[in-house]
Amino acid sequence: xxxxxxxxxxxxxxxxxxxxxxxxxxxxxxxxxxxxxxxxxxxxxxxxxxxxxxxxxxxxxxxxxxxxxxxxxxxxxxxxxxxxxxxxxxxxxxxxxxxxxxxxxxxxxxxxxxxxxxxxxxxxxxxxxxxxxxxxxxxxxxxxxxxxxxxxxxxxxxxxxxxxxxxxxxxxxxxxxxxxxxxxxxxxxxxxxxxxxxxxxxxxxxxxxxxxxxxxxxxxxxxxxxxxxxxxxxxxxxxxxxxxxxxxxxxxxxxxxxxxxxxxxxxxxxxxxxxxxxxxxxxxxxxxxxxxxxxxxxxxxxxxxxxxxxxxxxxxxxxxxxxxxxxxxxxxxxxxxxxxxxxxxxxxxxxxxxxxxxxxxxxxxxxxxxxxxxxxxxxxxxxxxxxxxxxxxxxxxxxxxxxxxxxxxxxxxxxxxxxxxxxxxxxxxxxxxxxxxxxxxxxxxxxxxxxxxxxxxxxxxxxxxxxxxxx
Numbered sequence: 355x356x357x358x359x360x361x362x363x364x365x366x367x368x369x370x371x372x373x374x375x376x377x378x379x380x381x382x383x384x385x386x387x388x389x390x391x392x393x394x395x396x397x398x399x400x401x402x403x404x405x406x407x408x409x410x411x412x413x414x415x416x417x418x419x420x421x422x423x424x425x426x427x428x429x430x431x432x433x434x435x436x437x438x439x440x441x442x443x444x445x446x447x448x449x450x451x452x453x454x455x456x457x458x459x460x461x462x463x464x465x466x467x468x469x470x471x472x473x474x475x476x477x478x479x480x481x482x483x484x485x486x487x488x489x490x491x492x493x494x495x496x497x498x499x500x501x502x503x504x505x506x507x508x509x510x511x512x513x514x515x516x517x518x519x520x521x522x523x524x525x526x527x528x529x530x531x532x533x534x535x536x537x538x539x540x541x542x543x544x545x546x547x548x549x550x551x552x553x554x555x556x557x558x559x560x561x562x563x564x565x566x567x568x569x570x571x572x573x574x575x576x577x578x579x580x581x582x583x584x585x586x587x588x589x590x591x592x593x594x595x596x597x598x599x600x601x602x603x604x605x606x607x608x609x610x611x612x613x614x615x616x617x618x619x620x621x622x623x624x625x626x627x628x629x630x631x632x633x634x635x636x637x638x639x640x641x642x643x644x645x646x647x648x649x650x651x652x653x654x655x656x657x658x659x660x661x662x663x664x665x666x667x668x669x670x671x672x673x674x675x676x677x678x679x680x681x682x683x684x685x686x687x688x689x690x691x692x693x694x695x696x697x698x699x700x701x702x703x704x705x706x707x708x709x710x711x712x713x714x715x716x717x718x719x720x721x722x723x724x725x726x727x728x729x730x731x732x733x734x735x736x737x738x739x740x741x742x743x744x745x746x747x748x749x750x751x752x753x754x755x756x757x758x759x760x761x762x763x764x765x766x767x768x769x770x771x772x773x774x775x776x777x778x779x780x781x782x783x784x785x786x787x788x789x790x791x792x793x794x795x796x797x798x799x800x801x802x803x804x805x806x807x808x809x810x811x812x813x814x815x816x817x818x819x820x821x822x823x824x825x
Contacts, residue, residue, distance in 0.1 A: 358379070359384065359522035362573075363575075367581075370417065377411070380410065385476070396490070396514065397524075399435050400435065429473050432478065434515050444460070449494045450680055476523075480496075480517070482513070485510075487759055498514045500516075503786075507740060508542050512530060512536050519574060526578050527572045528569060528570075528586065533566065533763070535567075536548065536572060537793060538735070538763055541735040547791075548571055549777070553593060553773070554801065555569045563677070566667075566771070571586065581604075587600070608808075620655050620656065620657045624663060624768070628737060637783075645811075664760075664771070668756070670714060721769070725774060725795065725797055730804060732794055735765060735790075736763055766793070774798055775798070777805070781811060
């Protein structure tokens, strides 16, 4: 069987079902790796060994009892520390909430779905304050680093989740994405990172004020990501964008070879003055050639957004930052970027916010209309390679900090604005062994066909043998 952490999620499910390993053995293996390796990676803010072993013993008893088993029984998965788990430390990446424990009434539908699927909670993964920046650096824990070069950041805001999966400190992980926060870390850490369509994963019991953010999977393989999405997806009564469950499992789509597809591509950012690094462009061209070799029609298309189109995103993001309740006397403990965004959010009137939401919808429709004639769209995930820890962050000038993040990630946020699904795949690698993510997006609700195409690309250009030294 080899080392436990070498197994994919689906491989682990099979080994557990066959009795080749127990859930307790799996949990102990991952907990030992976290204790030994995480100090240099910053993947976890909180580790829950007692909870993990209790969950694992419960899973072993359930398997021994026989009968129908949950799909991920005994598989250890962490939860990003923007999502409360009752009874577990819940910091939201902020020193202000360093000692907060999530209450029972804060339980989310998403965490409940993971628990009912039989997963074992390893802990809470690292996230920047309130999930706001595209890097995972805060005042509460160490920065999250890509295992491929710990001098470089893991991206954000699901940076801890990505670092954990890439380093073999979790077989897969849940993340969330409001402007690229799953796909950015996936690109930095050599993983599959899928942002689902708006409405695919219920935000219940919380609101969906902007419609930007959604939960999604981070995994080493496309099939693992699909299996985790099958568990996470599902509506709740009253969801603002209700989506019916898909006709077939997302995992089943991975076994369906796609027919000849028409795929658009563009690599020009919509942000003035932002360019794409040559190594990223080389990976983009190589991926385009691979798609053509697989029989697909690859069509050059114009960047559908204009400079300034995304300006509505920033005030909406600022209002979201301001919605987090922080005691006034503790505002000074927040990072400068958070304080800057919250000040902008508080300065916006209700009419300002409504106008920004309306403008954002116009931009989203523009992107959706550009995507509609095609089966998928190819772009780079990021404009640059993974960046050194601290290089994007600028505590002295939060406006410059925010601009640096946009220059790093110009391709991701439009898909949140439009609410369309997009997946980052590790299809490019530098000569030094750093991952380069390529992003595929599609029409609303088209996660199944998107995963089928992603699985085809993975089979044609596999990345499973790409592992960091820490592995």
